[in-house]
Amino acid sequence: MRTVFTRRLVDFDDCFRQVRAGIEQLHALGFVHNDIHSDNVMFVDRVGGNLVVIGFDSCAVKGDQIPDKRGATPDGVCTEEFENDFLGLEVFREGLMERERALRNPAV
Numbered sequence: 001m002r003t004v005f006t007r008r009l010v011d012f013d014d015c016f017r018q019v020r021a022g023i024e025q026l027h028a029l030g031f032v033h034n035d036i037h038s039d040n041v042m043f044v045d046r047v048g049g050n051l052v053v054i055g056f057d058s059c060a061v062k063g064d065q066i067p068d069k070r071g072a073t074p075d076g077v078c079t080e081e082f083e084n085d086f087l088g089l090e091v092f093r094e095g096l097m098e099r100e101r102a103l104r105n106p107a108v
Contacts (some may be wrong), residue, residue, distance in 0.1 A: 038095055066084070
């Protein structure tokens, strides 16, 4: 589904795929982002379409102690784990879906 979002044409499914791919690359390097949300994702340029993950101040090596500054984490987690980012990705995906629904059915 492509739709207008902040004055540009956006494919929400592609947005999610790009963010997930960025996190998977980070995980392949052995790091956990720990703060995945819409404020830590941005378009590369004004044309739109290509996204990057930003905000690495909560990022750390997998297995290290979890930092005080972080986003949502699963209950009981006290170390850097990939699952921390999977939860953030799910929250990010839900936010994209909510925006897409709102744009499809604007309040009258």
